[in-house]
């Protein structure tokens with residue numbers, strides 16, 4: 001059964017037709033890389049899936065439930081969809097531990113002790129067990145992004161959406177974040193990531209979706225698609241990034 | 243005519259200063275309370291609420307405080323609501339203070355990245371939870387310095403209450419001047435007292451600003 005399903009989704013910003021009939025079906029355990037030129041609608045697509053943006057036509061379901069931007073719906077959705085942003089969006093006035101514990105305590109109503117156990121386990125998973133009491137500003141970009149991943153994982157999401165989460169990092173810090181993602185993929189978490197890391201998409205991803213001008217232009221098994229693109233647009237795109 | 247010694251003058255001014263401080267405090271507390279409510283209204287995504295706040299701010303920022311005081315005092319009595327000079331002064335200063343604080347705080351909240359709201363939403367926090375746990379703690383840090391800075395305007399604004407007959411520092415200064423005909427001495431003293439009230443607040447505001455900038 002599909003975990004995330006988009007059916008003929010259209011999205012407009014005013015007159016700007018940004019998503020032009022997206023059909024996409026993602027099953028549990030898949031690692032889907034979304035690639036494409038800047039402005040092709042990749043971020044908008046992710047933001048529609050988690051209810052941050054409204055879409056005008058079509059339908060999106062996550063785990064069988066319809067996605068809308070109604071507050072109450074988004075909050076229910078947040079229980080199954082985690083999101084990691086390009087610029088981390090950690091809460092700067094809280095320690096790393098508090099960042100990870102916040103939503104489990106006030107949204108899932110877990111006890112402090114229980115939330116702390118989860119938080120420590122998640123930070124351990126991303127290799128930052130010793131940073132529990134640090135403030136985000138004391139961490140490197142790569143570490144901050146790993147905290148953001150731990151924060152999302154603490155809500156035990158069914159699917160994790162990642163929007164260019166290594167793009168704001170210095171090159172030497174990209175690897176540590178990708179390694180965490182690879183680990184998550186191995187554990188069977190469903191990942192949907194917008195990325196420019198072609199090697200990662202090919203080696204770790206199970207599927208690649210190429211977006212062009214607001215459409216899913218071409219998609220398929222990651223190794224096959226990247227080594228043997230069918231459309232001229234994808235050939236050009238691969239040529240440009242490699 | 244009664245003779246006023248320097249001691250008498252100073253004693254009277256000091257006594258009046260208490261009323262200036264009290265009126266400032268009342269206006270500041272009232273203004274803060276109203277401004278908090280208005281800020282919450284502005285942050286809801288309800289267009290009607292936001293329009294109310296916008297009109298309120300335009301109205302009370304766009305007219306002289308003195309006119310607001312006149313309207314509160316004379317206007318309300320003409321409409322049949324008896325209001326004391328004290329009540330009218332507090333009411334108009336509260337309106338004035340809140341209109342400015344809402345705008346100051348709006349600026350502070352808007353400097354927080356949109357990503358803070360989005361991350362909270364993606365973690366399942368409600369609007370009020372986001373406000374309480376994420377937005378306010380950060381906004382308060384940014385807002386303290388300009389808010390303390392604005393309190394100086396409130397203190398100076400209380401001087402206008404003398405015009406509707408509220409007996410505070412400026413009013414007593416005027417009365418003493420009428421009795422002694424020593425305007426230079428009297429008003430220098432009055433100005434000095436205002437300065438001693440305001441200057442520490444300005445200094446404190448600057449200190450807070452610096453502290454905040456360093457901690458960023």
Ligand SMILES: Nc1ncnc2c1ncn2[C@@H]1O[C@H](COP(=O)(O)OP(=O)(O)O)[C@@H](O)[C@H]1O
Pocket residue numbers: 013016018036037038039040041042043044045
């Ligand atoms: N908040 C917004 N308001 C208006 N237009 C937007 C907004 N966000 C994105 N767009 C427009 O939508 C299109 C797709 O943007 P985006 O989804 O960010 O592309 P990508 O992530 O692939 O670079 C672009 O034309 C962009 O200008």
Ligand SMILES: [Mg+2]
Pocket residue numbers: 042043044164
């Ligand atoms: Mg983007």
